[in-house]
Amino acid sequence: MPELRKDPIHGRWVIISTERSRRPSDFAAEERRSIGGFCPLCEGNEDRTPPEIIAFRENGTPPNSPGWTLRVVSNKFPALRIEGELDREGEGIYDKMNGIGAHEVVIETPRHEEILATLPLKDVNNVLLAYRQRIIDLRQDQRLRYVLVFKNHGVAAGASLEHSHSQIIALPIVPKRVTEEIEGAKTYFNYKDRCVFCDIIRQEMQQKRRLITENKSFLSIAPFASRFPFETWILPKTHHPSYEHMELSQYELAAQILSDTLQRMNRVLSDPPYNYVIHTSSFPKVDGDHYHWHFEIMPKLTKVAGFEWGTGFYINPTPPEEAAEYMREAK
Amino acid sequence: MPELRKDPIHGRWVIISTERSRRPSDFAAEERRSIGGFCPLCEGNEDRTPPEIIAFRENGTPPNSPGWTLRVVSNKFPALRIEGELDREGEGIYDKMNGIGAHEVVIETPRHEEILATLPLKDVNNVLLAYRQRIIDLRQDQRLRYVLVFKNHGVAAGASLEHSHSQIIALPIVPKRVTEEIEGAKTYFNYKDRCVFCDIIRQEMQQKRRLITENKSFLSIAPFASRFPFETWILPKTHHPSYEHMELSQYELAAQILSDTLQRMNRVLSDPPYNYVIHTSSFPKVDGDHYHWHFEIMPKLTKVAGFEWGTGFYINPTPPEEAAEYMREAK
Numbered sequence: 001m002p003e004l005r006k007d008p009i010h011g012r013w014v015i016i017s018t019e020r021s022r023r024p025s026d027f028a029a030e031e032r033r034s035i036g037g038f039c040p041l042c043e044g045n046e047d048r049t050p051p052e053i054i055a056f057r058e059n060g061t062p063p064n065s066p067g068w069t070l071r072v073v074s075n076k077f078p079a080l081r082i083e084g085e086l087d088r089e090g091e092g093i094y095d096k097m098n099g100i101g102a103h104e105v106v107i108e109t110p111r112h113e114e115i116l117a118t119l120p121l122k123d124v125n126n127v128l129l130a131y132r133q134r135i136i137d138l139r140q141d142q143r144l145r146y147v148l149v150f151k152n153h154g155v156a157a158g159a160s161l162e163h164s165h166s167q168i169i170a171l172p173i174v175p176k177r178v179t180e181e182i183e184g185a186k187t188y189f190n191y192k193d194r195c196v197f198c199d200i201i202r203q204e205m206q207q208k209r210r211l212i213t214e215n216k217s218f219l220s221i222a223p224f225a226s227r228f229p230f231e232t233w234i235l236p237k238t239h240h241p242s243y244e245h246m247e248l249s250q251y252e253l254a255a256q257i258l259s260d261t262l263q264r265m266n267r268v269l270s271d272p273p274y275n276y277v278i279h280t281s282s283f284p285k286v287d288g289d290h291y292h293w294h295f296e297i298m299p300k301l302t303k304v305a306g307f308e309w310g311t312g313f314y315i316n317p318t319p320p321e322e323a324a325e326y327m328r329e330a331k
Numbered sequence: 332m333p334e335l336r337k338d339p340i341h342g343r344w345v346i347i348s349t350e351r352s353r354r355p356s357d358f359a360a361e362e363r364r365s366i367g368g369f370c371p372l373c374e375g376n377e378d379r380t381p382p383e384i385i386a387f388r389e390n391g392t393p394p395n396s397p398g399w400t401l402r403v404v405s406n407k408f409p410a411l412r413i414e415g416e417l418d419r420e421g422e423g424i425y426d427k428m429n430g431i432g433a434h435e436v437v438i439e440t441p442r443h444e445e446i447l448a449t450l451p452l453k454d455v456n457n458v459l460l461a462y463r464q465r466i467i468d469l470r471q472d473q474r475l476r477y478v479l480v481f482k483n484h485g486v487a488a489g490a491s492l493e494h495s496h497s498q499i500i501a502l503p504i505v506p507k508r509v510t511e512e513i514e515g516a517k518t519y520f521n522y523k524d525r526c527v528f529c530d531i532i533r534q535e536m537q538q539k540r541r542l543i544t545e546n547k548s549f550l551s552i553a554p555f556a557s558r559f560p561f562e563t564w565i566l567p568k569t570h571h572p573s574y575e576h577m578e579l580s581q582y583e584l585a586a587q588i589l590s591d592t593l594q595r596m597n598r599v600l601s602d603p604p605y606n607y608v609i610h611t612s613s614f615p616k617v618d619g620d621h622y623h624w625h626f627e628i629m630p631k632l633t634k635v636a637g638f639e640w641g642t643g644f645y646i647n648p649t650p651p652e653e654a655a656e657y658m659r660e661a662k
Contacts, residue, residue, distance in 0.1 A: 003650075007556040009515040009527050014556045014645045022560065022648045024599050024657055027632040079638075079646045092534045093527075094555045150637030158636025169638055177643030184340040196340050196424075203423045224425045225338035225345045229353065268355050277641030298640055301358040305489025306481030307410075307500055309629055310608030312508030315346045315410045317353045319334075326355055 002080055002099030004172070012176050015079050015099060040076075041163035043068070043110035050074040053104060054133060056126050070126050071107045072134060072168075078103035079169065086143050086172055100143055102170040106130050112163050115271075116153070117262035119164075124255040127166070131278065132251065135244040138170045145283050146171045146178060149243075154273025157300045174282045181279060182287050189290035195239055197292030200224075210320050212264065212327040217250055218257040222320035222327070229302060229318035230269060232261055232327070234295040242281035243293040258295065265299060267330040272299040333411055333430030335503070343507050346410050346430060371407075372494035374399070374441035381405040384435060385464060387457050401457045402438045403465060403499075409434035410500065417474050417503050431474055433501040437461050443494050446602075447484070448593035450495075455586040458497070462609065463582065466575040469501045476614050477505045480574075485604025488631045505613045512610060513618050520621035526570055528623030531555075541651050543595065543658040548581055549588040553651035553658070560633060560649035561600060563592055563658070565626040573612035574624040589626065596630060598661040603630040 003016045040048035046064045053072045061067030074082075080101030088097045108116055108127050116124065131149045138147050151166035152159040174182075188196040204211055204221045212220040212232060220234045234257055240246055246254075265272065280293040308314055334347045371379035377395045384403045392398030405413075411432030419428045439447055439458050447455065462480045469478050482497035483489040505513070519527040535542055535552045543551040543563060551565045565588055571577055577585075596603065611624040639645055 005556040007554070008519070008531065010511055011515060012556065012558075012643065012645075014558055014647055016557075016650050017646050017648050018650070023653075024561075024601075027560065027600065027603075091555075092538070093530050094534075146642075148638060148641050150641050152636045156634070158634040167638070171642075171644070175642035175644040177641070180341055180643075184342060188339065199424050200339065203425075207423070223338070224422075225336040225343065226347075227343075227345055229358065230355075269358065272358075275637035275640050277637050279641065296641070303487070303489040304635065305483040306606035306608050307479060307498070309606050310479050310481050310508070310610065310627070311477075311502075311506035312511075313344055313346065313502070313506040315348050317348045319347050319349070322354075 001084070002078075004097045004099055006095040008093055008095070010176070013173060017079050017099075039112055039161065039163050041105075041107045041161060041165060042112050046071075049105070049107075050076060054130065056130070066110070068110060069123060070109070070130055072130055073105050073107065075103040075105050075167065080171070097172065100172050102138055102141075102144075102147075102168065104134060104168040106134075106166045106168065108164045108166065115164050116151070116166075117259065117266050117271075119259070121252070121255055121259060124259050125252050128251045128255050128258070129248075131166075131168070132244045132246075134168050135280065138168075139244070139283055141170070142284075143172055144170045146174045147280070147283075148175070148178075149278040149280075151274075151276045153275070154271075154300070157273035157275050159273075178279065178282065182282060182291055185290045185292070186287075195290055195292050197235060197294065198239055201235055201237060210324045212324050213257065213260050213331075215253050215257050215260075217253040220257055220261045220327075222324040224320060226316055226318075226320040226323070227314035228298050228300075229316060230265065230272075230299045230323045230327070231316075231320070232265070232297040232323075234258060234261060234297070235292065236294075239289075240293055241286050241288055241291045243278050244280065245286070261297065261327075264327045264330040265297070268326045269299055269301065272301060274299040332415070333409075335428045335430055337426040339424055339426070341507070344504060348410050348430075370443055370492065370494050372436075372438045372492060372496060373443050377402075380436070380438075381407060385461065387461070397441070399441060400454060401440070401461055403461055404436050404438065406434040406436050406498065411502070428503065431503050433469055433472075433475075433499065435465060435499040437465075437497045437499065439495045439497065446495050447482070447497075448590065448597050448602075450590070452583070452586055452590060455590050456583050459582045459586050459589070460579075462497075462499070463575045463577075465499050466611065469499075470575070470614055472501070473615075474503055475501045477502045477509060478611070478614075479506070479509075480609040480611075482605075482607045484606070485602075485631070488604035488606050490604075509610065509613065513613060513622055516618075516621045516623070526621055526623050528566060528625065529570055532566055532568060541655045543655050544588065544591050544662075546584050546588050546591075548584040551588055551592045551658075553655040555651065557647055557649075557651040557654070558645035559629050559631075560647060561596065561603075561630045561654045561658070562647075562651070563596070563628040563654075565589060565592060565628070566623065567625075570620075571624055572617050572619055572622045574609050575611065576617070592628065592658075595658045595661040596628070599657045600630055600632065603632060605630040 055071045057068035276297040281287040386402040388399035607628040612618040
């Protein structure tokens with residue numbers, strides 16, 4: 001069983017993952033391992049993954065068989081496990097709990113050679129709808145407090161399988177970085193009676209220097225205090241605290257701007273490794289007036305080193321205004 | 332001039348570094364670049380670095396010439412600049428200031444083939460004394476609030492030069508991660524009237540499961556909530572809020588345990604890339620009763636991916652008790 005442990009100084013939690021326990025020699029072996037070879041996520045290999053939780057498939061095809069355009073399955077090596085009660089206990093001055101939660105894989109396409117940036121819009125829309133459906137379902141679980149949707153694209157961004165996929169992790173606590181964001185937004189709201197994200201959107205729409213692209217409902221920007229070169233956020237133009245509670249028609253527009261943004265990134269940076277995350281409201285209560293869901297896309301172009309680890313302070317060698325200009329022109 | 336920008340939601344500052352400004356094509360070029368070739372840090376090439384700030388050298392040898400065992404110079408491509416007034420200004424809802432600060436390089440040895448782990452203890456001691464001397468000097472600057480000493484060893488840990496060196500960055504604000512640590516320690520102290528680090532030391536000395544090595548004044552442990560496999564902290568056994576204010580004799584013992592710990596790490600993990608940082612008190616007032624300086628050593632064995640970026644929550648595949656056992660046995 002994985003274990004959640006809390007740092008007694010920072011209050012930061014970590015997952016000590018026993019499912020994936022590694023000896024010293026395993027790390028070197030991992031570096032050498034090729035990402036190629038047999039792919040358990042390809043169509044026809046459905047028996048090589050845990051059974052599907054949901055799938056979008058042709059009428060009449062049975063679960064866990066070919067004929068799908070998207071599958072969501074449990075992670076075969078989960079960082080957290082869904083079974084069991086949440087036990088909290090101490091160990092001297094330390095605090096821990098057992099690793100209850102969910103860890104799922106969204107297989108975005110049956111075809112190994114496709115990447116999310118070049119999938120047809122209909123398929124990108126299905127990916128976003130699958131995220132929505134899973135978050136809504138996981139919100140029902142009284143033991144859980146947060147769901148993170150994220151994607152690792154490319155080995156340098158931490159992907160261990162080449163086949164286009166994203167992941168969903170549901171947690172029994174709201175993670176520190178999310179809490180800080182929600183609390184920061186709440187502090188701003190209490191002071192100004194306005195959502196900080198709505199204020200950012202207003203200023204970026206007016207200044208246009210950091211605006212990358214937009215459609216009727218969304219905009220894509222290089223954030224003012226970007227941590228990484230070409231960091232990009234996608235935000236809904238109107239106030240939406242949670243990703244999973246938008247009108248269904250909005251996901252088509254979200255798919256359009258996500259696809260457009262990733263394509264621009266590929267053109268400017270030649271298919272870079274990247275991570276994205278969806279930041280949405282915590283559970284069980286929606287963070288109503290003050291929080292505003294969004295995508296954060298982080299290409300992995302530089303190495304995070306001692307200074308960043310020691311301070312949480314980032315050195316970004318590309319001003320976001322310059323990054324936005326490259327991205328705007330890359331159509 | 333570099334610019335400091337504050338994220339309006341998190342309150343997290345970033346350095347937008349104009350000295351190092353990079354276009355999209357530069358990132359790909361950097362990946363391909365070999366770390367070999369001409370070395371500006373080697374003995375004999377003193378004219379290829381900015382002039383030395385301090386050096387430990389043979390009697391009678393003039394500054395910026397051969398005959399040294401250690402030099403501290405300004406970084407040729409500084410993330411921050413020491414000249415100028417600290418100007419704070421707004422840009423709509425955003426906050427920024429100009430990038431005042433210091434960025435120095437500690438050249439740990441004149442010989443290119445040496446690494447810190449295998450330097451003679453006397454030279455490691457000199458490295459630690461150079462850190463001390465620079466922190467004490469930078470503390471005099473009324474514009475500054477924090478100094479971080481850090482080391483990037485190996486390309487995967489962000490080193491851009493192979494020659495053994497560490498870096499010092501002085502900042503006009505206390506960085507968020509350090510503030511959280513100091514505030515976390517203060518909260519604990521207010522509740523218990525004890526230093527949280529002293530409590531950690533007591534428990535680890537008693538349990539011994541996460542103890543790696545110790546000497547008269549220091550211990551080296553795998554922290555309970557390790558973020559990374561084989562993460563290691565070195566702490567003084569008695570309460571010392573700031574690195575730079577110990578008795579001189581203590582640095583010899585600190586050099587001994589740092590060297591011992593790095594050698595164990597090299598043996599267990601075959602000279603892994605790693606980062607270390609020194610966390611010490613902020614300026615101008617020492618964080619007296621509640622803070623306790625320490626080293627944090629982080630081998631780079633796994634890739635930080637979307638989940639970690641999105642949550643600040645780490646998945647560690649090696650329980651610290653197992654890591655400590657490997658490290659203990661590696662003598």
